[in-house]
Amino acid sequence: MNAYVRRSWVAGMLIASLMLTAIAQASVPADGDAAARPKVAIKAAKIITMDVDDTVINNGVMLIADGKIVAVGKQSKVEIPEGFDVIDHGDGWILPGLVDCHNHIAGSLFDLNDGVYLTNPGLRTVDVVTPRNENLENCLSGGITSVLLIPGSGNNMSGFGTTTKTFGNSTDEMVIKAPGSLKIAQAGNPERYWYRVGRRFMNWNLRQTLEKAKLYHDGWTAYQKGEIPEPPTFDIVWSDFRDLFDGQFPVSVHTQIYQVYMTTITMLRDHFGLDVVTDHSTFDSYKLASLIKERDMYAIVGPRVFHFDRRDRTINGCAARFAEQGIKRLGINTDAPVIPQEDLPYQATMACWYGWNDHYAAIKGITRIPAESLGIIDRVGSLEAGKDADFGLWTGSPIDPRSVCKKTFVDGRIAYDVEVKRRTR
Amino acid sequence: MKHLLTYFIAGLIFAMLASGVAVQAAPTTDPSNDDEVVTTQPDKPEKKERKKRRGKRGRKGKKDKGDESTSQPTSQPSSQPADEAESQPASEPEDKGPDYLAITGGIVHTVSGADLRHVTILCKDGVIEAIGSQVEMPEGTEVLDVSGMHIYPGLVACEARGIVGREPAENTTNVFSTTLRLANTAGITTVSSRTSAAKASYGVVENLPLRNELFVSVRYGRTAEQREFRESLEKVRQYLRDVEQYEKAKAEGDEDAEKPDESVAKENQAAYKLLKKEAAALVYAEEKTQLIELADLATQYGFDLVIRGASEGWIVADRLGRAGVKVIVSPRRQVGANPYLVQESGNNIENAAILYQHGVDVAVTPSSSGISLVGLGGRDMQHLAMEAAYAVRGGLPEPAAIESVTLAAARALGIDDRVGSIEVGKDADLAITDGPLLDFFTQVQWTIVNGEIVYDKAQESFFAHIRPREGTEEVKETYSFWPRPFKPKAAPAPGEGGRYGGSEKAE
Numbered sequence: 067m068n069a070y071v072r073r074s075w076v077a078g079m080l081i082a083s084l085m086l087t088a089i090a091q092a093s094v095p096a097d098g099d100a101a102a103r104p105k106v107a108i109k110a111a112k113i114i115t116m117d118v119d120d121t122v123i124n125n126g127v128m129l130i131a132d133g134k135i136v137a138v139g140k141q142s143k144v145e146i147p148e149g150f151d152v153i154d155h156g157d158g159w160i161l162p163g164l165v166d167c168h169n170h171i172a173g174s175l176f177d178l179n180d181g182v183y184l185t186n187p188g189l190r191t192v193d194v195v196t197p198r199n200e201n202l203e204n205c206l207s208g209g210i211t212s213v214l215l216i217p218g219s220g221n222n223m224s225g226f227g228t229t230t231k232t233f234g235n236s237t238d239e240m241v242i243k244a245p246g247s248l249k250i251a252q253a254g255n256p257e258r259y260w261y262r263v264g265r266r267f268m269n270w271n272l273r274q275t276l277e278k279a280k281l282y283h284d285g286w287t288a289y290q291k292g293e294i295p296e297p298p299t300f301d302i303v304w305s306d307f308r309d310l311f312d313g314q315f316p317v318s319v320h321t322q323i324y325q326v327y328m329t330t331i332t333m334l335r336d337h338f339g340l341d342v343v344t345d346h347s348t349f350d351s352y353k354l355a356s357l358i359k360e361r362d363m364y365a366i367v368g369p370r371v372f373h374f375d376r377r378d379r380t381i382n383g384c385a386a387r388f389a390e391q392g393i394k395r396l397g398i399n400t401d402a403p404v405i406p407q408e409d410l411p412y413q414a415t416m417a418c419w420y421g422w423n424d425h426y427a428a429i430k431g432i433t434r435i436p437a438e439s440l441g442i443i444d445r446v447g448s449l450e451a452g453k454d455a456d457f458g459l460w461t462g463s464p465i466d467p468r469s470v471c472k473k474t475f476v477d478g479r480i481a482y483d484v485e486v487k488r489r490t491r
Numbered sequence: 492m493k494h495l496l497t498y499f500i501a502g503l504i505f506a507m508l509a510s511g512v513a514v515q516a517a518p519t520t521d522p523s524n525d526d527e528v529v530t531t532q533p534d535k536p537e538k539k540e541r542k543k544r545r546g547k548r549g550r551k552g553k554k555d556k557g558d559e560s561t562s563q564p565t566s567q568p569s570s571q572p573a574d575e576a577e578s579q580p581a582s583e584p585e586d587k588g589p590d591y592l593a594i595t596g597g598i599v600h601t602v603s604g605a606d607l608r609h610v611t612i613l614c615k616d617g618v619i620e621a622i623g624s625q626v627e628m629p630e631g632t633e634v635l636d637v638s639g640m641h642i643y644p645g646l647v648a649c650e651a652r653g654i655v656g657r658e659p660a661e662n663t664t665n666v667f668s669t670t671l672r673l674a675n676t677a678g679i680t681t682v683s684s685r686t687s688a689a690k691a692s693y694g695v696v697e698n699l700p701l702r703n704e705l706f707v708s709v710r711y712g713r714t715a716e717q718r719e720f721r722e723s724l725e726k727v728r729q730y731l732r733d734v735e736q737y738e739k740a741k742a743e744g745d746e747d748a749e750k751p752d753e754s755v756a757k758e759n760q761a762a763y764k765l766l767k768k769e770a771a772a773l774v775y776a777e778e779k780t781q782l783i784e785l786a787d788l789a790t791q792y793g794f795d796l797v798i799r800g801a802s803e804g805w806i807v808a809d810r811l812g813r814a815g816v817k818v819i820v821s822p823r824r825q826v827g828a829n830p831y832l833v834q835e836s837g838n839n840i841e842n843a844a845i846l847y848q849h850g851v852d853v854a855v856t857p858s859s860s861g862i863s864l865v866g867l868g869g870r871d872m873q874h875l876a877m878e879a880a881y882a883v884r885g886g887l888p889e890p891a892a893i894e895s896v897t898l899a900a901a902r903a904l905g906i907d908d909r910v911g912s913i914e915v916g917k918d919a920d921l922a923i924t925d926g927p928l929l930d931f932f933t934q935v936q937w938t939i940v941n942g943e944i945v946y947d948k949a950q951e952s953f954f955a956h957i958r959p960r961e962g963t964e965e966v967k968e969t970y971s972f973w974p975r976p977f978k979p980k981a982a983p984a985p986g987e988g989g990r991y992g993g994s995e996k997a998e
Contacts, residue, residue: 200827348866370866379952384866386957405867406825415877415931416869421957423932466931468883489840489885490825 103478105131107146110155116162116434116448130455133478138449155459162449163211163456166410167366167436168345168399171201172215172230179220184259185275188303189225191215192244195237202232204490206482208408209458209471212446219251219320222268226306229442233481242442248310251320252330269329276338279307316341327351343439345399349373352387359392364439368399371416383420397435411464428465589616592942593628596638602898603912614919617941637923644912645680645920647900648872649819649854653861655682660689661699670862675946676953677873678922678935681910688906692940705905706773707761723759724792727766730755771795779803786814797903802826802838805845812849817903821858822881844886854900855879880929893928
């Protein structure tokens with residue numbers, strides 16, 4: 067192959083790739099495009115705002131523009147300005163986009179568990195987020211708009227999760243916060259890692275890993291305060307932990323069963339002072355509800371919904387038992403794909419069926435509570451002026467299996483429309 | 492494990508004892524003898540025999556409460572022949588007359604007709620005797636007041652292989668299993684494995700038999716299976732035509748007429764039963780092409796067809812409707828669309844609704860055939876009603892959704908002459924709930940099988956603490972686990988006893 071041919075080949079490839087890029091860019095609506103993010107006013111019989119005061123607006127209207135909520139209020143009080151398209155949702159409900167703080171399907175399903183070591187601190191899931199994958203398309207039909215994509219529980223510590231929207235044309239557009247949490251799996255699945263990995267060893271392993279991370283963080287903090295003259299050596303393994311110890315994001319802990327749950331509280335919360343969100347919280351974890359309550363921690367329950375106590379011959383709803391003991395910061399998760407992501411409301415239905423007798427709290431447990439626990443409540447999880455326009459138009463309560471999400475909006479755009487897409491849920 | 496074994500053995504002994512009472516006339520499968528074949532059909536004679544059996548069961552039930560150990564010592568060999576057990580007049584207690592149970596108050600959802608209020612349902616020996624506002628109650632009637640509750644027919648669980656054993660159910664089901672108990676807590680009174688239907692009532696094996704040989708199981712998945720099924724249908728149809736011609740010729744006095752080869756019927760028993768309408772075909776099929784082919788076969792050869800699965804039924808609902816097919820669907824089951832197809836494929840939440848609109852008889856069952864004990868709830872038989880509620884999300888009318896787990900399910904199984912609705916003459920199988928069946932806060936309060944209360948929520952520890960029924964004391968106090976009050980015990984003085992020795996242990 068002579069030089070000329072090679073040059074022209076390279077040039078051809080370059081031109082082709084440029085053209086492809088141009089086509090790709092043309093087909094993707096640009097961020098902030100007026101057509102893609104129209105100004106809309108939505109009327110509905112009920113708006114569950116999920117704000118701090120638990121406001122529920124009957125005969126309400128919500129104005130959205132540029133992907134943000136402009137105003138929420140009664141139809142009699144909020145005037146619809148000119149230039150707003152009006153959607154009349156009739157006797158339906160408007161709900162904040164549902165939030166799941168334990169999800170594995172926002173990325174490719176093949177990048178869940180990197181079981182190189184038992185603890186793999188430093189790994190990130192932000193680079194595996196896969197926009198518009200099939201599972202995400204389905205999950206929009208359940209009105210879910212924000213999820214925490216975390217690595218699997220095959221390792222003791224498996225890296226940093228990413229809080230992301232479920233709809234968007236690129237990772238940049240979707241991601242809310244990265245890292246969004248640190249994933250720790252305390253018992254159960256990591257026991258399969260290698261010959262006789264037990265819980266005592268894993269607890270020690272976590273302690274020594276986190277101690278190293280804390281040492282690194284303390285070193286840099288001291289340097290920044292001017293307590294030591296020389297900066298510590300940069301270490302990519304521990305650099306993300308600085309934000310963790312600064313309280314920028316929580317730890318998502320795969321924890322369940324009394325004794326494991328206790329260690330989560332005493333070790334991660336009390337000893338390391340970390341902001342712990344206990345995912346799963348099933349089996350007999352509810353017996354430790356008073357410890358959770360004392361520390362104002364978040365308990366997120368799922369995907370198991372009940373615990374069959376063989377000694378008492380009772381069937382105990384996990385969420386119900388937590389609620390019964392006064393836990394207010396109580397949420398629900400799916401652990402998708404264990405439970406399909408779009409079934410998040412149905413997980414809450416089951417929590418109610420098994421004795422969580424507070425319908426409103428159950429809706430809160432799939433909207434505001436998970437958003438609070440992940441520290442993204444300033445953007446999603448409730449319908450208030452200034453927040454992201456993420457919401458679902460439902461025919462009734464999302465907890466009722468008979469009601470349907472008819473449209474899902476993410477950042478002010480219609481991400482799912484029942485009239486357009488075949489419904490799997 | 493030890494307990495399981497004990498239960499299993501106990502169940503086995505019960506099953507053996509019961510086989511003496513509930514003698515099942517082994518249905519003949521010999522296709523060459525038409526006269527005998529007729530007796531297996533669910534006809535009047537069968538019903539008579541059934542009633543007789545039920546009468547015995549009622550008396551047997553009374554005996555069980557009293558002196559079971561004396562009349563039927565457990566040391567007796569369990570392999571005792573059935574006839575011998577029947578011919579023991581000494582052990583039969585005095586007939587105290589029929590058992591009456593009256594259910595008063597409550598909203599009666601008959602399913603087959605209008606909802607009734609302010610009526611009494613009177614059950615006599617396990618059969619609904621009367622429904623009305625002025626029903627005369629005979630002396631000794633047990634009365635259950637369910638004012639404010641909703642009364643539904645007992646739910647019918649198709650494909651409940653995790654609850655009931657294979658055919659015959661009475662020999663293969665563990666009636667003491669937790670799953671069977673939980674089935675009762677879900678209001679389920681009839682369960683079906685692949686080809687047989689049975690009653691579900693915890694600990695009572697005599698209740699089990701309902702009907703066997705409901706279906707001919709047909710495999711229609713692989714190409715070879717499809718070809719085989721078609722070929723056998725064609726062979727049997729030809730054979731039946733030959734038989735008809737032969738009999739016609741014989742009747743006309745033609746002595747030379749050649750008798751058709753009977754081996755055709757014997758070799759193609761499944762197809763023979765189908766074309767003789769002795770049973771319906773039960774086929775597991777999901778894809779639209781399979782569904783169309785099966786519907787066409789059913790029309791062409793004239794047999795009853797029940798399709799389990801039918802996730803893509805919504806695409807070909809009109810063809811299924813015209814062929815008179817019955818389907819058993821799982822609305823929550825997800826079947827991904829085939830990305831290589833231009834046409835529609837995969838599941839659709841509207842599946843049940845679209846099928847229903849096209850006149851297809853829709854029964855609903857969860858995709859799981861058992862009941863979960865490990866905590867993953869909502870997708871199993873425990874939540875049969877919630878599965879039906881999911882079909883409502885897809886547009887199925889609520890009455891049709893209720894029917895899909897009661898009467899339509901019974902129709903799919905071919906047992907709607909006995910269960911599935913609240914009607915005079917049908918079995919007294921009821922699920923009494925504290926709210927509408929499809930509501931997620933609703934729980935079953937009482938379950939009645941064959942006129943006997945087999946489950947009372949307040950009396951069973953499983954769910955008694957969840958939204959306890961008014962007027963019943965709570966079984967347990969609110970939980971308080973941690974921190975437990977720590978009360979150190981004083982060490983016992985030497986010789987005073989205690990945990991390790993002394994007088995306490997000696998006692």
